[in-house]
Amino acid sequence: MNTSKNIKKIIIKKPLKLDCGKTIDNYPLAYETYGKLNKEKNNAILVFHALSGDQFVAGINPVTNKNGWWSYAVGPDKAIDTNKFFVICANVIGGCLGSYGPSSIDAKTNKIVGTNFPVITINDMINAQYNLLEFFEIDKLYSVLGGSMGGMQVLQFVANFPNKTKTAIPIACTASHSAQNIALNELGRQAIMADKNWNNGNYLNTKSSPKNGLAVARMAAHITYLSKKSLEDKFGRKLQERDGLKFSFDADFQIESYLRYQGNAFVDRFDANTYLYITRAMDYFDLAKQYNGNLSNAFKNSKTKFFVISFTSDWLYPTLENKEIVIALNAAGADVGFIEINSDKGHDSFLLDVPDFLSSVKNFLEANY
Numbered sequence: 001m002n003t004s005k006n007i008k009k010i011i012i013k014k015p016l017k018l019d020c021g022k023t024i025d026n027y028p029l030a031y032e033t034y035g036k037l038n039k040e041k042n043n044a045i046l047v048f049h050a051l052s053g054d055q056f057v058a059g060i061n062p063v064t065n066k067n068g069w070w071s072y073a074v075g076p077d078k079a080i081d082t083n084k085f086f087v088i089c090a091n092v093i094g095g096c097l098g099s100y101g102p103s104s105i106d107a108k109t110n111k112i113v114g115t116n117f118p119v120i121t122i123n124d125m126i127n128a129q130y131n132l133l134e135f136f137e138i139d140k141l142y143s144v145l146g147g148s149m150g151g152m153q154v155l156q157f158v159a160n161f162p163n164k165t166k167t168a169i170p171i172a173c174t175a176s177h178s179a180q181n182i183a184l185n186e187l188g189r190q191a192i193m194a195d196k197n198w199n200n201g202n203y204l205n206t207k208s209s210p211k212n213g214l215a216v217a218r219m220a221a222h223i224t225y226l227s228k229k230s231l232e233d234k235f236g237r238k239l240q241e242r243d244g245l246k247f248s249f250d251a252d253f254q255i256e257s258y259l260r261y262q263g264n265a266f267v268d269r270f271d272a273n274t275y276l277y278i279t280r281a282m283d284y285f286d287l288a289k290q291y292n293g294n295l296s297n298a299f300k301n302s303k304t305k306f307f308v309i310s311f312t313s314d315w316l317y318p319t320l321e322n323k324e325i326v327i328a329l330n331a332a333g334a335d336v337g338f339i340e341i342n343s344d345k346g347h348d349s350f351l352l353d354v355p356d357f358l359s360s361v362k363n364f365l366e367a368n369y
Contacts, residue, residue, distance in 0.1 A: 006062035007055075007098040008032060012131045019284075022118040026107075029128055030091040030098025031055050034074060035082035037136060043369075044138050045080060046129070046165070047089040048146030048153035051221075051278050052270060054097040055089045058082070063097065064269050072353045079362040084369065085142065088132055092125045092153075094277040099128075102273035103204060114273060115201030122149070122285045126156045133164065143365060145169035147350035148317065149278070152285050155298070155325065159287060162302035167368050169361060171309045171350045174321040175295050175328070176286040181316065184224055185279040188217030192272045201273050214272040215263030222262045227313035227346035231255065288328075295328035306336040307364045309350070309357065316347040337364070 007030050015025040032055040037044060047057055049069065058074040060067065073079045074087055091099040094117070102117040133141070144154050144165045151173025158168050174181075195213030197203055203210055223231075235255040239245070242252075251257040291297035306329055310322035319340050329336040341357045343349040349357060 009098055010131065010135050012128065014131065016124070016127055018118055018124045019121045020119050024093075024100065024118070027093070027100035027128075028098060028104070029093065029100070029131065030095070031132060032057070032089055034058055034087040035085050037086040037138070041136070041138050042140065042142060043084060044086045044088060044136065044141050045143045045145065045365075046132070046141050046157075047074070047080075047087055048129075048144065048150035048157075049089060049092065050146070050148035050150050051275075051282065052218075052266065053150070054095065055091045056097075057087065057089045069351060072351070073358060073361065079358040080145075080365065081362070085365070088136070090129045090132060092278070093128045094120045094125070094274060094281065096271035096274040101271070102201065102277060103271045112204040114204065115276075117273070117277060119280055120277060121281050122152050122156050123160070123290070125281065126153055126160055129153075130157075130161065130164075141165040142369065143167040143169060145171065145361070146173075147171035148173055148347065149282055151317075152282065152287075155287055156285075158302050158304050158306075159290070159298040162299070162304065165304055167305045167307065167365070169307045169309065169364065170322075170325060172311055172314050172317050172322070172347055173325075174285075174317050175288060175298075175325050177283050178321070182283045184220065185283055187220050189276050189279060191216040191220070192276060195272075198272065201276075203272070209267070210272045211264075211267040214267050214270065214275060215260075217272075217275060218266040218270075219259040219263040222259060224316045225346055225348040227315070227344055229313065229344045230346055233344070295324070296331035299329055299332040299334050302332075302334060304334070305368060306334055307360075308336065308338045309360065310338075310340045311343045311345070311347070311349040311354075311357075312340060313344050314347045314349065 009028045009030045015023050017023045053069045056068045057070040058068040076083050091097045094101045096103045104113050106113050144157050151170035154170040192213040195210035197208040198210035238254045240257045287298050288295040308326050310319040326338045343354050
């Protein structure tokens, strides 16, 4: 995937000391842009992707030939209007669509990096992406926004660079991963590492693939992105194109077939080691811990205007955790707005056609422009 001619990259020569203590330099950062940067260079929006996302937020992804992951939100006259704004999105380091990650080739050994790739954090991801501002010669962004892990990156960006964005929209996220979410991520990682083809992370050098383990990890995660009501409404106990039970372990129920499809489709576009590294980065995320246990201290020097968004049926990053961010921002004296969107689509609501959500983002961005 890293060799596609359709992937734009910058090579970052500046050394980056990672939180794990290791340093990387001369590494690629893949990115994509939408819209045009104006003469004043004050209309740029940096979008951060979630765990399974990439830099292709809109249009057709040239690698998968499918719609970009945020096609509902980004484009001409959409919530993030590319007639007005210049949208930038990078594939995070640790990713598998062009940025430096475990599926990259090690220039010294000419072998795939695999699990020799260093363990990274959300902080490392943000410090790498900051180089895009220098590349485009942007002094200050108009906005940073993203959902789920993208929302974590929003919070980390403002904490690291308090005066480098006018506005910020963290969506359906948290300031620290809960024990429940760490447990769910560990389930996925163990599924991958238990696959005999994982080969201690060296599978790409041996032309094998832990596709079964990665598919199971994706299936488990996908359940958490939905809500009980959305699953019930869409599938219930409906059988898979038959009138009766087969009395076997085939996919009797439509929900089983759907999950198997989701797992298999994911394997075709995602790297198993990347899944390990990115879920680990999410688990390590604890913004309050970075500021001596006081989350409000992460934002005390910022003049950024915040708009925090949660969804009623999101049990992965529930409204309570989003409100904790709002409370910390208020304690820091920040300018912050908050809305809980009524949706039965679960955590995935921020990726779907939820009109109240899309209009809220559009209204906030255009009101402050």
